[in-house]
Amino acid sequence: MTKNKLSDLNDHLFMTLERLSDEDLSTEELEQEVERSKAVTNVATKIIDNGKLILDAQKVAAEYNGRSNVNLELLNG
Numbered sequence: 001m002t003k004n005k006l007s008d009l010n011d012h013l014f015m016t017l018e019r020l021s022d023e024d025l026s027t028e029e030l031e032q033e034v035e036r037s038k039a040v041t042n043v044a045t046k047i048i049d050n051g052k053l054i055l056d057a058q059k060v061a062a063e064y065n066g067r068s069n070v071n072l073e074l075l076n077g
Contacts, residue, residue: 006047006051009048012040012044016037016040019036019037020033
């Protein structure tokens with residue numbers, strides 16, 4: 001099982017951007033890449049939203065327990 005990190009998401013997003021920027025793609029290939037990029041964007045948005053939720057929960061827990069810092073390790077799985 002692969003343990004992905006938020007930095008991996010950044011890599012995937014840039015790879016998607018590179019594929020969309022490929023000037024050698026045919027119209028059909030570009031259309032396929034656009035559809036793929038929409039799917040990647042949808043999944044990336046969910047991952048980012050989930051990370052934000054985890055961070056917000058950590059902030060609340062830290063505040064409740066009188067701490068001034070949060071455990072960021074949970075964001076990286």
